[in-house]
Amino acid sequence: MIKFNIYLKILFTLQMKNLYFLLLICLFSCSQVDRKILVNNHGRAQGSYYHIKYLSNNGLDYKSQIDSIFIEIDSSLSIYQKYSTISRLNERHDYLTDTLFNQVFKLAKKVFIESQGRFDCSIGTIVDAWGFYNDRIDIDSIIIDSIYIQKQLSFVGFDKIKLVNDSLIMPKGMKLDFNALAQGFTVDLIGQYLDSRGIHNYLIEVGGELIAKGMNINNISWRVGVEKPTNTVDVNRRYQYILDLDDKSLATSGNYRKFYKKNGVKYSHTINPINGFPVQNRLLSVTVIHDQCILADAYATAFMVMGVKETKKFLKINSEIEAYLVYTNNQDEWVTYITPNFKNRIVN
Secondary structure (H helix, E strand, C coil), X not given: XXXXXXXXXXXXXXXXXXXXXHHHHHHHXXXXXXXXXXEEEXXXXXXXXXXXXXXXXXXXXXXXXHHHHHHHHHHHHCCCCCCCHHHHHHCCXXXXXXXXXXXXXXXXXXXXXXXXXXXXXXXXXXXXXXXXXXXXXXXXXCCCCHHHHHHHHHHCCHHHCEEECCEEECCCCCECCCHHHHHHHHHHHHHHHHHHCCCCCEEEEECCEEEEECECCCCCECXXXXXXXXXXXXXXXXXXXXXXXXXXXXXXXXXXXXXXXXXCEEEECCECCCCCCECCXXXXXXXEEECCHHHHHHHHHHHHHHHHHHHHXXXXXXXXXXXXXXXXXXXXXXXXXXXXXXXXXXXX
């Protein structure tokens, strides 16, 4: 009986040691899983640069997967890739649309309707006529003639294009261009991918359009700066303002850098789809905050075309959209208009 008790005591001791050992392994494993490390990904894509920061378990890096997302988007939406879905459709090929194309098309149609045609992704022929598709614009070859531009306008009108299931019905001569949404859409897709991997603290920026979610490495909201609408960058006084961006997207549009001059006249890259000419209004830049980066991107472009007065009216009706406008008054002085929710985010 004594031997049996000794045996039970030894067995119990061994079991406790095993349990302690397993507990140590579990605690060590959990500490490894819960260890968040800041990962930085950056590179070139979509004719610009991207910078992505995220807190990842044990520093797991998703750069290769993110780069694959860029490739997938280019294969669908890039007008600079001949093999892309949009390029094949523009060339009148008998080609079916894809899921990414359909998503962007539907949101582009939404903003087209809401902006009463000021945002129009069928403006490709006009943009081409003004030479903005070329990296090196031959200014002397640009025809600035109202009759010629009026003729090109016959190939513009998003309401003329229909999407039926996976087929696009588009009149001959028209050309789609999703450049005004593509980078915002890319930001959204990368954010969705990181969410799917259990990453909920990140800052994604592609070509200036961005989304911030969760907290940074210091456990505070992400802070971002928006540049002043000037032709050159002043490193010491670069930002117009800095704001907290918590689970929101931001996009900025302006005419202060992408333009050319001919015969002393400045022509910006933002085209008014109503008259076919580069916009001529007092707006210097528009920054929009929205839940979806693709819509922030689209609204920012639409507001640049709409101008100050119409944009203010639109924002009062659509209070869920936050915006910061920079424009000039009659004395050519800078003036700002800020929606209340946007103003509350500004920290400096």
